Amino acid sequence: DAGVIQSPRHEVTEMGQEVTLRCKPISGHNSLFWYRQTMMRGLELLIYFNNNVPIDDSGMPEDRFSAKMPNASFSTLKIQPSEPRDSAVYFCASCVSNQPQHFGDGTRLSIL
Amino acid sequence: EDQVTQSPEALRLQEGESSSLNCSYTVSGLRGLFWYRQDPGKGPEFLFTLYSAGEEKEKERLKATLTKKESFLHITAPKPEDSATYLCAVQSYYGQNFVFGPGTRLSVLP
Numbered sequence: 001d002a003g004v005i006q007s008p009r010h011e012v013t014e015m016g017q018e019v020t021l022r023c024k025p026i027s028g029h030n031s032l033f034w035y036r037q038t039m040m041r042g043l044e045l046l047i048y049f050n051n052n053v054p055i056d057d058s059g060m061p062e063d064r065f066s067a068k069m070p071n072a073s074f075s076t077l078k079i080q081p082s083e084p085r086d087s088a089v090y091f092c093a094s095c096v097s098n099q100p101q102h103f104g105d106g107t108r109l110s111i112l
Numbered sequence: 113e114d115q116v117t118q119s120p121e122a123l124r125l126q127e128g129e130s131s132s133l134n135c136s137y138t139v140s141g142l143r144g145l146f147w148y149r150q151d152p153g154k155g156p157e158f159l160f161t162l163y164s165a166g167e168e169k170e171k172e173r174l175k176a177t178l179t180k181k182e183s184f185l186h187i188t189a190p191k192p193e194d195s196a197t198y199l200c201a202v203q204s205y206y207g208q209n210f211v212f213g214p215g216t217r218l219s220v221l222p
Contacts, residue, residue: 103155
């Protein structure tokens, strides 16, 4: 079975540019989560969706961050405009409700 | 607010030297406690779920236990391939959110 697929694996861009991260969850999973991981703050939940509907976006740091899930097999996390402090590894995870999450291998984002 | 702490922050063991990692939590109604392993450059990989105090789960050299306030991940006779960061997370009955601890970086030296 294919796991959670994230793209790109690495992204390097200049401050002010728009960044779009993509995630394909495991087929059949109805919950999807976006996390950010840094050395200082560890793994932080940004937003999660249940049945394609955003349930809790209280972890989204600013209005510069937005996330969508247009269908059960695709989600995006967008940062516009990007800033150097957004540099981190961004993970997507999916699960069946209340079951353990399965994580992708992340997108390492560097904003110069 | 649900919180998870882990100790120690880092642990260095000799191959074969057994030890335990701690995960302390406060949560408003525990639905489940989860242990994950994370290798460098990879996403967390699920290991165990524990649901109630007294429960234990085992997998190879790892055994996870749960009390009402904490969980332990016991590593018996570790090997260098057990080197990784081990993360603990909790989920409450009142939301689907998973709250992660900061992790313990384990190094097992040959």
